[in-house]
Amino acid sequence: MTHNTPLSPRPLSHLTEAAQRRVMTLRALREHGVSAAVVNERCRPGGPWQLLLPGVCLLHPGPPTSDERLHAVLLYAGGDSPQIPAQHGALSRGAARPGPSSVSGPPVVVPVPAAGHCATAAQTADAMITGLAALTLHGFTGAPSLRALDRIDVLVPRVRRLRSTGCVHVVRGQQLPEPVEITGLPVAPVVRALADTVAQLTDAGVVRRLLVEAVRGGHCEATAIVRELTQARLLGRPHVVDAVDTLLAEGRALAEGLLYDMVFRYRLPEPCWNVDLRLPGGTHLGGVDAYWPEQAVAVELDTRVPRQDEDARWCEYARKREALEGLGITVVHVTPAKLRASLEQQAAIVRTALMTAVEREPAEYVRVLPR
Incomplete structure (x- = not known):
């Protein structure tokens, strides 16, 4: 099958049967022939869809999974949507399969792209997950679970006209780092995610634990963290300075341990x-x-x-x-x-x-x- 193979129409209801992410922007739905009237009808109270964020629709009635929340945040921040996935896609880890649709009426028919040519939310330009959600995705044990987060930080260019809403907290940056792809999502690197997290925290103990875990867990070097905190102008805060002193002592102790290991191992x-x-x-x-x-x-x-x-x-x-x-x-x-x-x-x-x-x-x- 080639890129020129025509798309075959299938009812949109196949998304509730396929084990794939079911989040789309309203613009993408319009491009697939779904009118605003149909969207409004399906997003009514008790309907099979719901408006998760402004301009972003969840194509099932139950609560969104953590994966779907992340994708919705990226779609809201990036203003674009992945194409509808092929029907035989693999089940996203942790995603729950919703129940059957309760909406009556004619099925909505949209074109489905051929397998192998599906876009993902990781392709959303100029937006990446940062803050505590990013640290959780990087595997920090000191960060809360995605399900426990009331809001998700998303990093966008400073020039973007975008406001925080719902579970989305917009973080603006003059220069965006190269994102790291984790489970198909664009995620800020650890040092940037740490800086964006520390900028919002006032608890010295939490800041210290996160900084120390970054070094002790091998995510990054203490010097890289301090450099990022300096660029973010966070070292003027007393609780951050105290945490950095602990971080540097931890970083040096770990480096000395590696030096001892080098001498004895070799x-x-x-x-x-x-x-x-x-x-x-x-x-x-x-x-x-x-x-x-x-x-x-x-x-x-x-x-x-x-x-x-x-x-x-x-x-x-x-x-x-x-x-x-x-x-x-x-x-x-x-x-x-x-x-x-x-x-x-x-x-x-x-x-x-x-x-x-x-x-x-x-x-x-x-x-x-x-x-």
């Missing part, structure tokens, strides 16, 4: 952990996360985040590295993201630095003290 020599390096005269050179005195190799975790004192922190970091390398000490710079993405590769870099120590000039003697 059988690197045991280093001196978390030490300060000083010259014999007492001059402080700085702290490092791991140090091999015999090979004069140091590993430093870079957990810096983009904050107001970034320039000063970078200057201090550069000064320390320059001082250590001037004494003949090899400094291996790693980030939590590098450790998470490729632990074996980072272990190979450290092993190479240890093995090539004999080929370098001997380093200056330094004192190694616990920090």
Whole structure:
């Protein structure tokens, strides 16, 4: 079957029998030959359809499933509708099959697209699920279930003329991120969904739990979260600042755990952990996360985040590295993201630095003290 194969007419009632999403915009219904009078008749109290959102119709009488609510929100925000699915589609996970239609009268006939050419709500342009609903879709255990959410946040461009209504809460953004597709839906990436969620929360405990879960669950790095919160101008709120401090401590602890795992899993020599390096005269050179005195190799975790004192922190970091390398000490710079993405590769870099120590000039003697 090709794209040019003509569409065959079927009664619209097949949607109540097919295991597919049954949400359409009024515009799409008109394009399929369903008049406004027919829509009004079917959406009357006790009828087989219902007007779920302005311009968005639910083609069965029962309460919408969570999946149908999400699709309705996207259709309302995007102003478009997927085509009616083929009759033999697979059942959406968690969707309930409604009862038979109670409307009498002639059946409504609409064209049904051929299998393989059905659009989905994920194709809705310039709209994506964000906020708590997005975090739930990303698998956050600290986010409520979709069914428990009274409203669903949808991210749209700032220039869109759209208002919040019903279960829809419109969030506007100057620049929209690239959405992530989850169960066929366009969903904001974790860092953006977190920022949009935090912007609406006042409970420091809830904010802290969500931020920590994002890092502990491997969804994203602490630095990426802080960068997004900074861009959203949320770091001026005291409860957010407190949560970020907890987040950074959690992120560093997880990165240190990965560093320990790297050393032991790939059988690197045991280093001196978390030490300060000083010259014999007492001059402080700085702290490092791991140090091999015999090979004069140091590993430093870079957990810096983009904050107001970034320039000063970078200057201090550069000064320390320059001082250590001037004494003949090899400094291996790693980030939590590098450790998470490729632990074996980072272990190979450290092993190479240890093995090539004999080929370098001997380093200056330094004192190694616990920090």
